[in-house]
Amino acid sequence: xxxxxxxxxxxxxxxxxxxxxxxxxxxxxxxxxxxxxxxxxxxxxxxxxxxxxxxxxxxxxxxxxxxxxxxxxxxxxxxxxxxxxxxxxxxxxxxxxxxxxxxxxxxxxxxxxxxxxxxxxxxxxxxxxxxxxxxxxxxxxxxxxxxxxxxxxxxxxxxxxxxxxxxxxxxxxxxxxxxxxxxxxxxxxxxxxxxxxxxxxxxxxxxxxxxxxxxxxxxxxxxxxxxxxxxxxxxxxxxxxxxxxxxxxxxxxxx
Amino acid sequence: xxxxxxxxxxxxxxxxxxxxxxxxxxxxxxxxxxxxxxxxxxxxxxxxxxxxxxxxxxxxxxxxxxxxxxxxxxxxxxxxxxxxxxxxxxxxxxxxxxxxxxxxxx
Amino acid sequence: xxxxxxxxxxxxxxxxxxxxxxxxxxxxxxxxxxxxxxxxxxxxxxxxxxxxxxxxxxxxxxxxxxxxxxxxxxxxxxxxxxxxxxxxxxxxxxxxxxxxxxxxxxxxxxxxxxxxxxxxxxxxxxxxxxxxxxxxxxxxxxxxxxxxxxxxxxxxxxxxxxxxxxxxxxxxxxxxxxxxxxxxxxxxxxxxx
Numbered sequence: 196x197x198x199x200x201x202x203x204x205x206x207x208x209x210x211x212x213x214x215x216x217x218x219x220x221x222x223x224x225x226x227x228x229x230x231x232x233x234x235x236x237x238x239x240x241x242x243x244x245x246x247x248x249x250x251x252x253x254x255x256x257x258x259x260x261x262x263x264x265x266x267x268x269x270x271x272x273x274x275x276x277x278x279x280x281x282x283x284x285x286x287x288x289x290x291x292x293x294x295x296x297x298x299x300x301x302x303x304x305x306x307x308x309x310x311x312x313x314x315x316x317x318x319x320x321x322x323x324x325x326x327x328x329x330x331x332x333x334x335x336x337x338x339x340x341x342x343x344x345x346x347x348x349x350x351x352x353x354x355x356x357x358x359x360x361x362x363x364x365x366x367x368x369x370x371x372x373x374x375x376x377x378x379x380x381x382x383x384x385x386x387x388x389x390x391x392x393x394x395x396x397x398x399x400x401x402x403x404x405x406x407x408x409x410x411x412x413x414x415x416x417x418x419x420x421x422x423x424x425x426x427x428x429x430x431x432x433x434x435x436x437x438x439x440x441x442x443x444x445x446x447x448x449x450x
Numbered sequence: 451x452x453x454x455x456x457x458x459x460x461x462x463x464x465x466x467x468x469x470x471x472x473x474x475x476x477x478x479x480x481x482x483x484x485x486x487x488x489x490x491x492x493x494x495x496x497x498x499x500x501x502x503x504x505x506x507x508x509x510x511x512x513x514x515x516x517x518x519x520x521x522x523x524x525x526x527x528x529x530x531x532x533x534x535x536x537x538x539x540x541x542x543x544x545x546x547x548x549x550x551x552x553x554x555x556x
Numbered sequence: 557x558x559x560x561x562x563x564x565x566x567x568x569x570x571x572x573x574x575x576x577x578x579x580x581x582x583x584x585x586x587x588x589x590x591x592x593x594x595x596x597x598x599x600x601x602x603x604x605x606x607x608x609x610x611x612x613x614x615x616x617x618x619x620x621x622x623x624x625x626x627x628x629x630x631x632x633x634x635x636x637x638x639x640x641x642x643x644x645x646x647x648x649x650x651x652x653x654x655x656x657x658x659x660x661x662x663x664x665x666x667x668x669x670x671x672x673x674x675x676x677x678x679x680x681x682x683x684x685x686x687x688x689x690x691x692x693x694x695x696x697x698x699x700x701x702x703x704x705x706x707x708x709x710x711x712x713x714x715x716x717x718x719x720x721x722x723x724x725x726x727x728x729x730x731x732x733x734x735x736x737x738x739x740x741x742x743x744x745x746x747x748x749x
Contacts, residue, residue: 231653231663235710240457240471243520243661250453380740381657396658398746399477399519410746450657467703480712482689508701511709514692516685518661518710525696528703 222375224384224393225444232396236448244325244394244446247318247401251326254319259308265323268307276330278337281443284432286343293347295431296324297403315422321401325392328445335442336389338435351433354426360417366430381450387438388431390447397450404431452476452547456537461554462529470501470509471524474539474547480515496521496541504533513541529555630684630720633691637682637722638730648733650683650721659713659739668705668723668731672698678705680724687717713739 225233239245255265255272269275283296290302300323301312313320338344355366369378370386377383391404398406405427412419420426453475462468474496481493493515501509509525527535536550634643649667656662670678677700683693696707705723713719720734 229653246453246455246475396661399660413746511696513694516688516693516712518712522710524708526702526704526706
């Protein structure tokens with residue numbers, strides 16, 4: 196009897212979530228790609244981002260100045276890092292401010308490993324973040340329910356709608372108002388950060404969400420922010436909140 | 451050291467056709483692009499790729515600048531005998547990378 | 557107007573008429589007669605957005621190389637391989653996405669119908685293109701040890717163009733297939749600075 200009731204409840208939950216999934220108008224960048232590129236991403240033996248993941252796995256086990264590796268504290272990343280990338284940016288009590296995944300990696304390096312921080316967009320930082328992000332593949336994006344992030348998200352939301360640059364465009368002009376339509380040959384995606392860091396064919400390299408945002412700012416003909424600008428963190432926080440519940444597909448391949 | 455990712459089965463039945471995939475990190479600079487200073491960035495590509503099975507060549511490829519960055523190659527081979535499949539990439543600026551995997555054929 | 561696109565695989569120069577070409581390629585432009593957008597703000601209509609979109613597209617419009625391979629160069633490169641022997645259509649399956657999302661990395665595979673025996677096999681697969689700076693893409697040498705005449709790789713295509721695959725049999729016959737590929741371009745570029 197209890198079993199039957201449980202089954203009924205599960206069925207109802209399943210039906211509800213299925214309906215929700217069907218009704219969710221959000222589409223990841225993965226879904227906007229053609230089958231050839233989706234196949235490239237899906238095959239771990241073909242996805243070029245996996246070269247960086249391999250380097251990241253090696254870096255995870257490498258001892259730094261203090262004689263400690265990531266693994267010494269965090270153990271097996273496939274278990275300990277599951278879902279972690281899906282939760283950043285998050286508020287760090289240690290730093291006393293919100294940080295993103297790259298910020299978290301560098302905080303670990305400078306405090307626990309007594310190593311130098313890795314430069315933004317350096318192969319070392321991208322490799323580690325790709326390795327950590329891979330452990331969240333298939334996990335729903337789960338921004339922390341933390342009031343200390345509210346201001347940052349609000350700032351990001353405002354930034355997302357703010358027109359800027361010589362073209363006087365906002366993020367929303369393309370990624371809300373015209374998402375799914377074409378700009379030149381490319382489909383304009385909705386701008387959900389499900390796959391970062393991504394191997395972008397245009398770059399012929401792996402890059403972070405910051406690099407992608409910077410790339411958009413340049414596209415608007417606005418002055419790009421430096422990599423340590425708070426604007427990125429605000430936009431990242433807003434975009435992750437906006438993509439809450441969507442499945443991670445990092446490391447992604449994008450055109 | 452070059453970053454290489456090779457995918458081949460660890461075991462196969464004798465006579466079975468296996469698929470081998472090889473990825474390597476390399477810029478594959480074409481020699482046709484100007485850099486920020488307006489001068490052409492010199493060509494820096496992998497020109498040759500070979501695969502051998504227990505020392506016997508099973509695949510060879512000559513690449514041009516039209517091969518994409520971080521070259522990916524996939525090809526087939528008949529599982530003949532247990533041993534080593536070895537891969538070698540070589541190119542401009544003295545680039546050489548070698549990698550091998552072992553395979554058990556039953 | 558000098559266009560610069562540092563992340564492109566090959567050099568692209570020239571391009572006086574980039575804007576008009578960009579407009580004709582831009583789906584937004586075709587729809588401009590349908591009236592003002594209701595999704596954009598009240599002060600900026602579709603026309604303004606179109607102008608912006610066209611400006612974005614203009615900077616990435618594909619323009620001719622200063623120097624690129626020509627149909628003649630393609631023919632010459634093919635002749636180097638075939639030695640002038642006849643090319644026959646068939647047996648070769650060349651697989652490329654018909655619409656390439658970014659020419660920097662285009663998945664390509666070639667399959668040839670062959671038993672791959674000592675008497676009857678494919679000795680080599682050659683791929684050429686028409687409009688990159690040079691016509692060669694790759695040459696791959698096979699043997700009966702492969703069991704299947706197959707290769708997959710990823711190539712660079714600078715423009716919409718013809719790609720030609722040629723399979724050479726052990727007996728010195730040549731089979732061929734070609735594909736016409738449309739190469740679209742990334743809508744948003746990035747400078748190196």
